[in-house]
Amino acid sequence: xxxxxxxxxxxxDELRERAVELARKKWDLRFFWKLLxxxxxxxxxxxxREASEASxxxxxxxxxxxxxxxxxxxxxxxxxxxxxxxxxxxxxxA
Numbered sequence: 001x002x003x004x005x006x007x008x009x010x011x012x013d014e015l016r017e018r019a020v021e022l023a024r025k026k027w028d029l030r031f032f033w034k035l036l037x038x039x040x041x042x043x044x045x046x047x048x049r050e051a052s053e054a055s056x057x058x059x060x061x062x063x064x065x066x067x068x069x070x071x072x073x074x075x076x077x078x079x080x081x082x083x084x085x086x087x088x089x090x091x092x093x094a
Contacts, residue, residue: 007015023031040055067079 010018019031022028036059039059040053043049043051043055
């Protein structure tokens, strides 16, 4: 309970810094991925509809660049099942 009160009393900038630093120390990529996924929604909630749409474009571009930068064919082959699963699950939604 005391920890919750301490965290509630911190400013958003301090909370962000602490969370990001902890995730860096733990190599918690899931936390960073979660943040990336939530940024467009947070921008929309904040009333920044255009920024929200731009974030989706920027994030997808960032991921595309990261995947394109990986030139190791063995790594790309290892990712094939992930691509296939995603397309199977989501292609009917488009």
